[in-house]
Amino acid sequence: MAGSVHTVAVIGAGKIGELMLSGLLRSGWPVDRLLATARRPARAEELAARYGVRVVDNLTAVDEAEVLAISVKPQDAGALLEEIGPKVPADKLVISLCAGLPTTFFSRRLPEGTPVVRVMTNTPALVDEAMTAISAGAHATGTHLALAEEMFKPLGATLRVPESQQDAVTALSGSGPAYFYLLVEAMIDAGILLGLPRQVAHELIVQTAIGSAVMLRDSGEHPVKLREAVTSPAGTTISAVRELEKHGVRAALLAALEAARDRARELAAQAD
Numbered sequence: 001m002a003g004s005v006h007t008v009a010v011i012g013a014g015k016i017g018e019l020m021l022s023g024l025l026r027s028g029w030p031v032d033r034l035l036a037t038a039r040r041p042a043r044a045e046e047l048a049a050r051y052g053v054r055v056v057d058n059l060t061a062v063d064e065a066e067v068l069a070i071s072v073k074p075q076d077a078g079a080l081l082e083e084i085g086p087k088v089p090a091d092k093l094v095i096s097l098c099a100g101l102p103t104t105f106f107s108r109r110l111p112e113g114t115p116v117v118r119v120m121t122n123t124p125a126l127v128d129e130a131m132t133a134i135s136a137g138a139h140a141t142g143t144h145l146a147l148a149e150e151m152f153k154p155l156g157a158t159l160r161v162p163e164s165q166q167d168a169v170t171a172l173s174g175s176g177p178a179y180f181y182l183l184v185e186a187m188i189d190a191g192i193l194l195g196l197p198r199q200v201a202h203e204l205i206v207q208t209a210i211g212s213a214v215m216l217r218d219s220g221e222h223p224v225k226l227r228e229a230v231t232s233p234a235g236t237t238i239s240a241v242r243e244l245e246k247h248g249v250r251a252a253l254l255a256a257l258e259a260a261r262d263r264a265r266e267l268a269a270q271a272d
Helices: 015-026 041-051 058-064 074-087 103-107 123-127 142-155 163-174 176-193 198-219 223-230 236-246 249-271
Strands: 008-011 034-037 067-070 093-096 116-120 130-136 156-160
Touching (some): 008 015, 015 123, 034 041, 034 058, 067 074, 067 142, 093 103, 103 116, 116 142, 116 163, 130 142, 130 163, 176 198, 198 223, 236 249
Parallel strands (some): 008 067, 067 093, 093 116, 130 156
């Protein structure tokens, strides 16, 4: 399937579905090879006006598209599959962007042998810097995975992982941007507390975050080594790190990611 342009339907084009639509269009995917569905008529009109894609009902999408990218809320996936499941030919590729839902959730509700690929991306797809993890269901082949990679690579980086790791991926990179934004927000507030104007604090922290991320990506160094390079004996940085450790920042992050992973599992259990 990879190597040629397929018709893709984004079923349930909410925030994540829209990220996929816009990314495919930016990458040069032909607009006449994209379909979208939306629950609300106003949302359908918005998508059609913004992207020029044809917005159709779910059954038309199933009939016309070769790839069905399902991006509804996890709690809505069961009802959607009751509607479309019997109509999905087993040779169509189903891509799930539903947080927490395993591929078995879909395979039990689709014709025997339907290939399902589970995908977890994140919101930096808006600036083509997403981290997207891709996992094969029981009937998905290397060709199906290659097609999923082809669709998501324009949005940023892609990584194949075993599906057993997807809940951890959801906690780490799927929700990850929120943790960074919270940290940046707190650091800006700290800059204001120290006497800096908000805009100055914002510019200082945002560029520091970008520079640090690029160093992590491009240097190949372990984050501990990079941190130690900033941490002089008896200096300002070690004083700050001591306070972070004293307040349990590391332990809080560990607990937060465990909570996010557990919530992904709860969503799957509730949907089932």
